[in-house]
Amino acid sequence: MNAAEESAILTQLRDERQREQGFGALVRVYGPLLHRHLLxxxxxxxxxxxxxxxxxxxVYRHLDRFREESKLSTWLYRIATNEALAWLRSQQRRERRISSEDPALTAGRTLRADPFFDGDAAQLELQKALAALPDKQRAVFLLRYYDELPYAEISQITGTSEGALKASYHLAVKKIESKLKAYAQ
Structure with a gap:
């Protein structure tokens, strides 16, 4: 999305008469990106x-809090990432009460049961390796590797310094490589 398109959406969102139309545009443009990130x-x-x-x-309730100090997409990713991390924490608390099973095994079983997952065995192993990462480290890896966001933008999304993000990403890559090497053997 370019700056002019983002500006047009923001203009609509700020105008009470066009707010619904602007929110519809926001959902059409950013919804698929956020969906992939959350998936x-x-x-x-x-x-x-x-x-x-x-x-x-x-997002809809707090549009007035967006100060345009960052890109709209950065703000949206931050909200989505925080919502996902909160959801993951609540899931982990619930699962700890139910089971002490390894999260990678749980992720593998969940993925195989998901009707939208059609990946092969290597993809399944990658997803299991990702599931084994700590939540915030996984978020950093996903934002950098899949969404190809620069560290400066990830820093705004996560509220973490760029140096800490680089270290976190490096550790995530090493952990994933280690898991995938073990799978390949």
């Missing part, structure tokens, strides 16, 4: 829909 983080299409809906509700 990578949560690894379950059913959960993504709930978290995306919560994200969009928060």
């Amino acid at each position: 990578r983080m949560l690894q379950s299409s059913a959960d993504v829909d709930d978290v995306l809906q919560n994200t969009l509700i928060k």
